[in-house]
Amino acid sequence: MKDRPAFGDPSRLTTGAKLFLILSAALLPLALIAIFATLQTSRVADEEARARLRVAADESARSIAIELIGDMVALRVALNALGADAADAPSCARVQGVFAQQAVDGTRFAVLDRSGRVLCGANFALPVALPSDQPIAAAVVPGKGLILAISGKRNGPTARAFFPQPFLATLGTPTSRSSGFSSAIVVRDQELVLDTIDNAGPLDRMETTSADIGIGDLALRASVRSAPVTSSLIVAMLLPLLMWAAAAGIGWFVVDRLLIRPLRQLRASVAAYTPGELIDPGQVRALPAQEIRELGDTFRAISRTVALHEAGLAEGLVRQTKLTREVHHRVKNNLQVISSLINFHARAAPSADAIAAYASIQRRVDALAVVHRNHFAEMEENRGLNLRAVIGELSSNIRATAPEGASSVSIALDVDPFLVTQDVAVAVAFLVTESMELAMSCDPSAQIRVAIKPSEIEKRAVLRVVSRAFVESEELRMLISSRYGRVMEGLSRQLRSPLHHDPLVGAYEIAVAVLGRD
Structure with missing residues (x-):
């Protein structure tokens, strides 16, 4: 109160x-x-x-x-x-x-x-x-x-x-x-x-x-x-009171006009000041008292210094943004070159197992390239990466690089347009890639459904990957223990949230941090 x-x-x-x-x-x-x-x-x-x-x-x-x-x-x-x-x-x-x-x-x-x-x-x-x-x-x-x-x-x-x-x-x-x-x-x-x-x-x-x-x-x-x-007697008696009231009133009026009100005007100008702007010199010079004008000039000089500093920071930020865009652009190109090299070597692989290994590596490189490509597109507004666009492109790449036995794999998406940081987007992309590859390895003909929906907790969303391939089986336990389990557990730690497996329904579920909705 x-x-x-x-x-x-x-x-x-x-x-x-x-x-x-x-x-x-x-x-x-x-x-x-x-x-x-x-x-x-x-x-x-x-x-x-x-x-x-x-x-x-x-x-x-x-x-x-x-x-x-x-x-x-x-x-x-x-x-x-x-x-x-x-x-x-x-x-x-x-x-x-x-x-x-x-x-x-x-x-x-x-x-x-x-x-x-x-x-x-x-x-x-x-x-x-x-x-x-x-x-x-x-x-x-x-x-x-x-x-x-x-x-x-x-x-x-x-x-x-x-x-x-x-x-x-x-x-x-x-x-x-x-x-x-x-x-x-x-x-x-x-x-x-x-x-x-x-x-x-x-x-x-x-x-x-x-x-x-x-x-x-x-x-x-x-x-x-x-x-x-x-x-005349009445005037003689009232005149001292009138002079007293006039002297007090004139003194207050003069101080209010020459000191108090100009200080309030200067205070209003300083309170309305926005970094990068200049305090109006015309208003400063219009102040009646010399001392207050000097104080106004000081504030104006400070605002000019701040404006120059802000301009320098803005110019440096532009240069840094350009440099960062160039770095991301080169990273994206390098990932595409790596993906092309892996694809080239996969064609000359001597066995089917080598071809599958190359394809698995290529899918992970593509996942990282998708994140960088979307991050490069979002850098102008810097709002975050849209998970719907990232997972949609990622699903297309996985269908394109699916093994021969899983060429008819069906991937259904129900993803809300949540915005996330680059670190979260990378972890989610790798986790979706690992879970889809796990499903195709267990049951090449199984349907895969990926959904991202709001959580009951504020600033959180739930990623859920559902497939009959995730129902409890000997093949699933063997693949998790030998290859996929450690990677998926590491990605869940990176997302700072536990990864839940429902063996009866056949689903993996994890909560991820989001910035908001697009």
Whole structure:
């Protein structure tokens, strides 16, 4: 089973991926530092805006406190005086003088006894309830103004004052007011808006602070716009990340184009290289990196050397083939000359036994000549010798040289077109010749059947020679022991397979190695 790459194993990553990760790790801290510097600059701007807001809020709260405290002190003095003497006109006149300048802005006050009769000032309705557990009670009239109230001694008169919103807004405007400033007076969960920021949206960033006015529960809440999140700020924050990604991507792209991809192209050219060919010099020169071009030139030089070597080997093989063909041709001719000489001497033999001996020798020489002739014909393709052609020609020669008593011998062939080597073909030809001569010697009129069929074992075939002459007999035993047995046993050892004799059927059988079928 093929091993799978381990997850997270850096050694399994490609060079491009490793380079991208290294550049990312090297440049990311710089990008983070730049982003932090941008955020720090924005934070400093926010701190400055917050400091200016505190100064403005303190100034606005102080201005409102001075006015309200002065008015309420004058109102308490009048309240105490009128509580001691309800007809104290000078005290009433003094407090009226204090509120006279503010009256044009809508400020009003009133001093009332327990029955609600006005002792000084002008009475006005209370649209909201005032708390009674504080020295100075305060309440907001939404959208209109602020009401402050004080109480005298038990069952004594009370005093209250109304300060309109425009008047308080004027008091609460700081001299250092910026273009975007909003303020409101807050009493518990109520607020009176004094000023607002123009065009304020829900997405605007605001800085808010509170300042105690010093009267009752009154507090001033002020807000100002923070440094806006502009497109330039966004770009300033994103630019380091973009530069980091661009630098890593460009580095990977350049290395991939100039190094990795050319190496892959060169590797593909080398992998597709076939000995004897030349690596395309045009593709090598098109590589962008000089070092890789030099490596490509080296491979091209090696391929040229291999091609020259292959050409030399091919030329030598052609010469060797021609020489081998010439040798086989001369061997074939020499065997034919020997066969002719044996035939010539057989005609002049003094006895029938000598003629038979010459014929026996001639049949073996013919067997060897048949093998060489077929081998010479098969040398162009070098596939092996066809046993069907060899045994067919061999049978014809044996019938032609059969003794006088066996001139009518019948030879039947059932040979599949198996291909064998020359050594196997020589041994098979001699074995068939010996077995046929043995059959003709035992029974000159017997039929001989030669068959070669596939074996159950791969790359093997079975040679079977059948004749009634091979049935167990005294003549057969004598010929085998005296002449043919030793030769046939030697040929079986050359074929590296045992020779089986079936005396009941009358057959010799042996397995031979084959190259395949024609």
